[in-house]
Amino acid sequence: MQSNVLLASYTSLAVGGPAEQLYICDSNESLMAALAVAADQQLWTLGYGANALISDDGLPGITIVMRTSAITRDGDMLVADAGVWWDDLVQFAIQENLWGLELMSAIPGGVGAAIVGNIAAYGQAIADTLAWVEVFDRDSGQTRRLPASELDFGYRHSAFQTKEYKNAVILRAGFALQHQPIKELEYQAALDVIQEKHYDISMLDGRREAILETRRRAGSLWDYHHPESYLHTAGSFFRNPLVSDEAVEKLMAFEENGRTAEMVRKQNQLHGGVSKRVSAAHVLLAAGFQRGQTWGSVRLHPDHILKIENTGGASAQQIYDVTQEIIHTVREKLDIDLVPEVRFLGKFEEA
Numbered sequence: 001m002q003s004n005v006l007l008a009s010y011t012s013l014a015v016g017g018p019a020e021q022l023y024i025c026d027s028n029e030s031l032m033a034a035l036a037v038a039a040d041q042q043l044w045t046l047g048y049g050a051n052a053l054i055s056d057d058g059l060p061g062i063t064i065v066m067r068t069s070a071i072t073r074d075g076d077m078l079v080a081d082a083g084v085w086w087d088d089l090v091q092f093a094i095q096e097n098l099w100g101l102e103l104m105s106a107i108p109g110g111v112g113a114a115i116v117g118n119i120a121a122y123g124q125a126i127a128d129t130l131a132w133v134e135v136f137d138r139d140s141g142q143t144r145r146l147p148a149s150e151l152d153f154g155y156r157h158s159a160f161q162t163k164e165y166k167n168a169v170i171l172r173a174g175f176a177l178q179h180q181p182i183k184e185l186e187y188q189a190a191l192d193v194i195q196e197k198h199y200d201i202s203m204l205d206g207r208r209e210a211i212l213e214t215r216r217r218a219g220s221l222w223d224y225h226h227p228e229s230y231l232h233t234a235g236s237f238f239r240n241p242l243v244s245d246e247a248v249e250k251l252m253a254f255e256e257n258g259r260t261a262e263m264v265r266k267q268n269q270l271h272g273g274v275s276k277r278v279s280a281a282h283v284l285l286a287a288g289f290q291r292g293q294t295w296g297s298v299r300l301h302p303d304h305i306l307k308i309e310n311t312g313g314a315s316a317q318q319i320y321d322v323t324q325e326i327i328h329t330v331r332e333k334l335d336i337d338l339v340p341e342v343r344f345l346g347k348f349e350e351a
Contacts, residue, residue, distance in 0.1 A: 001037070007058065010065060011049030012108065012222050014232040015316040017058030017346070019044075024065045028081060028171055031066060035136055035169060038062040043138070044345060045169060047083060047110025048224045051117065051234055053323075055346025056316045066110060076177050077131065082112030082170040085224070086119075089175075094204045098177035100129040102204050103185065105211040108222040108235065112170040116160040117341070118153050122187040122211060123270045127153035131176040138167035155272045156239050156341060187270050188263055190214045219304045232310035233301065234342045237323065238280040240272045241336050251278050254285040280338060281306050287330045298322045320348045 001023055007016035023034040035043075042061030046052065066083030071092050073079075078098065080089045086109050090101045103124035107114065115133060118126050130148040137144055152159040159165050185191070185201055193199070193214045200206035215221050222230045243251070248265075255264050265275040284305050292302035297314035301307040308322060323340060330338050 001034075007046075007049075007054050007063070009227075010046060011052055011054060011234075012224075012227065012230070012232065013049075013053060013234050013310050013316075013319065014227070015056070015310060015314060015319065016049075016052075016054030017056045017316070019058060019063035020060050021062045022065065023062065024067060025083065026067050026069070028068060028070070031064065031068065031083070031169075031171070032136070034062070034064050035138070038064070039138070039141075043169075045112070047113045048085065048108065050108035050222060050224070051113060051341065052343045052345055053234065053316055053319055055344075055348055057347055059346050066112060070172075074174075076179070078175045078177060079172060080111045080175070081172045082110060082115075084111045085109075086111055086114050090208075093175075093177055094208055097179065097204065099180060099204065100124075100175065100177040100182045102207045103183060103211055105208045106215050106221055108224070111173060115170060115173055116158055117156055118158045120156075120271075122185060122190050122214070124183045125153075127158075128182065129175045129177055131174040133173045134171045135165075135168040136171055138169065143171065155277065185210070186266070187214075188259060188267060189218070189257075193217070219301060219307060231301070231307070232312075233307040236280065236306040237308045237340060237342055238284075238306060238326075238338045239341050240268070240277045240280050241283060241338060242272070242274070242277050243336055245276065247334070247336065248276055248278055251282040251286055254282040256285075283330055283334065283336055283338065284326065287326075287333045289326065289329070295322050295325075316346075317348060320344065321351060324351060 001021055003021055004018045005022040006018050008014050025031040025034055044059045044063040046065045068081035068083030070081045071084055071089055078093055087106050089111055090105050093101045103122040107119050114126055132145050132147050134145050190210055194210050199210040201210055252261050252264050268275045268277050291305045293300045297311050298318050299309050299311055301309050327338050330336050
């Protein structure tokens with residue numbers, strides 16, 4: 001246990017005040033010991049901080065950083081600790097010649113966070129292969145195994161985001177994989193890369209290489225091992241909103257890559273399950289925001305408008321203020337509610 005440790009270095013945005021008490025857990029045994037200490041105290045759990053904005057005031061109580069690494073195979077089931085770096089699990093699956101995770105290659109974060117947010121990419125989602133989740137229930141002090149069918153998975157949603165599960169701490173999870181492709185790769189940006197680079201997507205390695213190159217071009221790579229090599233962002237900051245048919249037609253005018261209306265609708269479908277879940281990037285452009293727009297040390301990335309970047313020296317409050325300006329402007333101009341993907345942890349001042 002450490003006291004008053006600044007959390008900025010534990011997040012991809014490189015902001016955040018001190019943790020009153022900090023535990024870094026490298027095994028489930030040390031995690032359970034930290035949870036025992038935190039029994040009656042306010043608890044915050046972090047994996048790799050790739051999807052969190054932590055207040056400048058820091059976090060009271062106990063903060064647990066999960067950095068575990070256990071991955072095992074039981075038949076075609078892979079079992080991974082919540083604190084496993086997600087891409088380590090993907091690479092393990094590929095090495096074992098198991099299909100079902102490869103299209104989610106290089107999504108930054110831990111396995112636990114991936115489950116909470118039901119991460120998805122290029123037409124593949126956590127919910128497609130997740131079989132069960134083992135949790136520690138802080139209310140009862142018991143460990144339970146929950147089948148994935150009970151966890152209400154949807155677009156960027158799981159039951160772990162609800163009040164009912166607020167005191168459930170994910171310990172590990174099982175993924176039921178297969179020996180043949182589970183999903184076809186249909187996402188246009190990836191298909192363009194495959195056509196250019198001639199990747200063999202009938203092979204797991206070829207699919208992974210195609211996804212890595214697609215993510216590189218989208219500015220979506222980040223590795224906690226070398227944070228200095230990457231931008232200080234949390235990836236796509238906002239979820240793709242569900243809008244009316246009329247709004248879909250209007251927002252298509254802001255497609256910048258020359259894709260047809262049919263291709264845009266298919267991309268929306270692959271991203272969010274329905275063609276009316278539109279790109280949040282198109283929404284920001286329609287509301288008048290611009291790539292590279294700045295507010296002091298906070299900017300919308302010049303190539304990837306959904307990435308809110310700390311260009312150096314920004315505070316968490318300044319980043320928060322920009323997100324609120326975007327949310328309110330979009331609501332006022334377009335009557336669309338944008339919901340952040342990023343978790344806000346701690347207290348923030350409202351303008």
